[in-house]
Amino acid sequence: MITRSIYIGNSAYLKLKEEQMHILCPKTKELKGKVPVEDLGLLMLDHFQITISHQLIQKMMGNNVVVVSCDAHHLPHGIMLPLHGHTEHSDRVKDQLEASEPLKKQLWKQTIECKIENQTEVLKRLGNYYEPMLGYQENVKSGDSSNMEGIAAQHYWKYLISLDFLRQRFGDSPNQYFNFGYAVLRSIVARAIVETGLLPVLGIFHKNKYNAYCLADDLMEPYRPIVDWLVMDWLTKNPETEELTKEFKAHILQIATKDVTIEGKTRPVLVGIKTTATSLYKCYTGEKRQIAYPQFV
Numbered sequence: 001m002i003t004r005s006i007y008i009g010n011s012a013y014l015k016l017k018e019e020q021m022h023i024l025c026p027k028t029k030e031l032k033g034k035v036p037v038e039d040l041g042l043l044m045l046d047h048f049q050i051t052i053s054h055q056l057i058q059k060m061m062g063n064n065v066v067v068v069s070c071d072a073h074h075l076p077h078g079i080m081l082p083l084h085g086h087t088e089h090s091d092r093v094k095d096q097l098e099a100s101e102p103l104k105k106q107l108w109k110q111t112i113e114c115k116i117e118n119q120t121e122v123l124k125r126l127g128n129y130y131e132p133m134l135g136y137q138e139n140v141k142s143g144d145s146s147n148m149e150g151i152a153a154q155h156y157w158k159y160l161i162s163l164d165f166l167r168q169r170f171g172d173s174p175n176q177y178f179n180f181g182y183a184v185l186r187s188i189v190a191r192a193i194v195e196t197g198l199l200p201v202l203g204i205f206h207k208n209k210y211n212a213y214c215l216a217d218d219l220m221e222p223y224r225p226i227v228d229w230l231v232m233d234w235l236t237k238n239p240e241t242e243e244l245t246k247e248f249k250a251h252i253l254q255i256a257t258k259d260v261t262i263e264g265k266t267r268p269v270l271v272g273i274k275t276t277a278t279s280l281y282k283c284y285t286g287e288k289r290q291i292a293y294p295q296f297v
Contacts, residue, residue: 003041003065003270005184005253009074009246011049016056026051037063041256041270042187044249046070066191068184074244075176076183081194092197095284104204105143107283107291111205111221112144113137114293116152118225121296126232128159143205149221160228173242174235180244181227181252182220188256189223189273190216196277204280219276222293226258226269229296260294269294 006021008014012032013024021040023033026049037059045052045068060067061082071077116137123130136152157167161174168175190213193200203214211217234251241248256270263275272294279292 003256004035004039005042005044005256006035006040007044007046007246007249007253008050009046009249011047013051014056015053016059019059021056021060037065040065041191042066042068042184042253044068044070044076044184044253046074046249048072064191064195066187068187074249075180076187079187079190081190081200089197092281092284093199095281096198096202099204099284102142103283106289107280108144108205108218109140109142110291110293111218112149113140114222114295115149115224116140118222118294118296119152119156119228122225122229122232123156123159125229125296126160130159160232174231176242176244177231177234177248177252178227180249181231181255182224184252185220185223185227185255186213186216188270189220189277192273192277193219195274196281198277198281219273219280219291223269223273226255226260226294226296227252230255230258259297261297262294263292266297 008023011026013026013029015022015024016037017034019038020034020036021043022031024031037056040060040063043060043065057067057080061080064082067080068076069078069080116133120130120133120137123133132155133152136148136155139146140148153167157165166172167178169179190200193215198215200213200215201211203218206214206217208214230252234248238248257268259266260269260272262272267275275292276294279288279290282288283291
């Protein structure tokens, strides 16, 4: 089922009533809107005067809804997920823990190949210089030991934005747009991982004792270019703006319903990410040898 992504950027009181999330004005208690909890996939809270009932939180956790909280800069700061989202959670985690290093290196090779392929497609669609990316993709080795990801990224960002652009978390504009989009994507991927019964902290490549979402950072890599495409579309239509407006956030939240091709079928990104997470588990058990990753439609 296609779930909805909801953004709330004003003061509000959120409560559960009749299996629905009711959105009320805090002062007048006037009903501003309601959404069935079963239709929710992601809820983004972007105002310090939002109050949410514990009953609603519990209902959302039971439906694998990811709740994203934004900070004073209106950037995603934290996410709330259920502790487990699959009935075979312990068995699946056991398979995840027993995955061999050679297997994980091959899975990472597939991940980077797909990421570079999708980055190439973005450049191609924009009419930008993409030809060297084809060689980078062909030369990815097991575990990406030759760092083709980094080499491709240098070319990609130069010809996506400008020759002097530096892609940084706290860099100059338009870095803030990509940061926001990636944070949304990361939340969606983390949701799919939990729903599949895997631990987000155990990555196939990323390893960081301060990072609770290493696996999400792994699996989101081939989906990043979809965020890039949405950001470039926004920048083309709004070349003068540098603010993270509500309109931009609504634009980025469309990512959940954007179509991709995965396993030969056209699916929304939200479904595609779940397919990716499920295929990863099947790689852990030996049922599959290839992770299902997206391609642009």
